[in-house]
Amino acid sequence: MKHTNSRMSSLIEVNNVSRHFGDHCAVDDVSFSLNQGEILGFLGPNGAGKSTTMKMICGNLAPSVGEIKIQGYDILEQPKMAKAELGFLADTPPLYTDLTVDEYLQYCAKLHGLKAGAITTSVTQGKDNCGLTDMGHRLIANLSKGYQQRVGIAQAILHNPSVIILDEPTVGLDPIQILEIRQLIRQLGQQHSVILSTHILPEVQQSCSRVQIIHHGKLVLNESIDTLNDRMSSSSLLVKFKRSVDISMLKSLPDITDITETSDNQFRIQHGQNQNPAETIANLAVNENLGLLELTPETHNMEQIFLSLTQAEPHDE
């Protein structure tokens, strides 16, 4: 069952995959691959094709065109081998509400072909990882939404799969649980590959090593988080003075590309990517006794990048 194919370094390979529902094209020619130890954040507006892509990787939907390989096994031709390496949490956690947590997790473990001896240990471990230790005897129907979500995550990691796919795993969790789950995901990412889709952008920045943005079924961004952080680094300063300032005086400072006055005595100062004129501005303010009230670097965040990529067409707002 283990890697017959040792040259494979990527755990997931998605090659030119498209999916049509009637005339509607939900996923359009998407290709990417994922290596061991990577955590891939999958972003996109509602209806962009995130869930469809994830379902296809897990073999719940067959792609119209293209191929998907898990550890070198084609998901359609060798589904059993490929699925043995997969843990999947769909957008609605697949829970049998009339079972207790223990019964449910044992059933999942058996479905994934764990041996009788390994089932108890893996169920205990799964419960520990997801903070369900005291919930074993509770009926799933009586658990809160957050705990149900945790049972769903426990189900996906129970059999120690090499690829874990989580569709919006932190929906319905409280802030403490979200932190715990993020930590769990980072921990999982050390030995496994994780794909997670989410609407919460900071979550991606904190837990993922790679980011993909999908829009209208097309992959519009596929970059590592480090490259993205560079793109997000500051290139403007927000400055506010107490007394009125001659704008030409500021313009004469080095490294400054543009200055706009945003309100009374408040300026947005654009500068080069790798230069920071904050010090010179501060010195100027002191020398000229301008009364510096504010000096803040402005950072581009995930949100701006996300919006600029997904709202390319005119939008009336």
Added chain:
Amino acid sequence: MNSLTIAGRELRSLFLSPLAWTMLGISQLILAYMFLTQIDFYLTIQPKLVELANAPGITDLVIAPLYGNAAVIFLLITPLITMRLISDERRNKTISLLFSAPISMTDIILGKFLATFIFLLIMLFSITLMPLSLIPIATIDFGKLTACLLAMMLLLAAFDALGLYMSAIASQATVAAVCSFGALLLLWIIDWAGSNSGNASPLFEYISMMRHFESLLRGLVHSTDVLYFILFIAGFLVLSVRRLDNDRLQK
């Protein structure tokens, strides 16, 4: 192995709901009443039977009719048991758990089929306790009783397979129940057309489930009848697997 896991979970859920217990209780009650009236009837005609040479025994007059009645009751309740098998999994999205696990579609269908079949066998067993209770006071033809049980098992498996298929194509459990009940009833009575005038279609006669069932119930174990049921069961199981497989290809 995988199908046994699925069957175990399915049976457990079945017995966790009041539905299974209610069905066991109510069907037992009704059949016990029918059994009693059948015995009563037997006791009134018994003096006349003594005068006949080669008279039918208690197996023909009490036990076979009991199973005949049971068949009609099963016709009514099997759709209620099978209706949730696939359609509820789809509705509750739990089907994604099965689709992402390393098991085949055949495992899923066989597991579901086995679970309901075992439940139906439990019902059949509790019904069979009634004829067995006659052992101390009457001589029972065990050959015929075995034929009756074989007939029941084949019939129940056939009901089960058809119900499972209906559950696989319907999006709602109730729709599956109505469809499988309609289909079963139609198959039950399809040979009625022309049967009075004596020129019934041989095709309809072959399709009719009741015809095959009744000849088995009379103790005539004919390979044609057994084969009919086996083909029927296998046919609907294969169709169910295909239908489930189609979920992934949905347009």
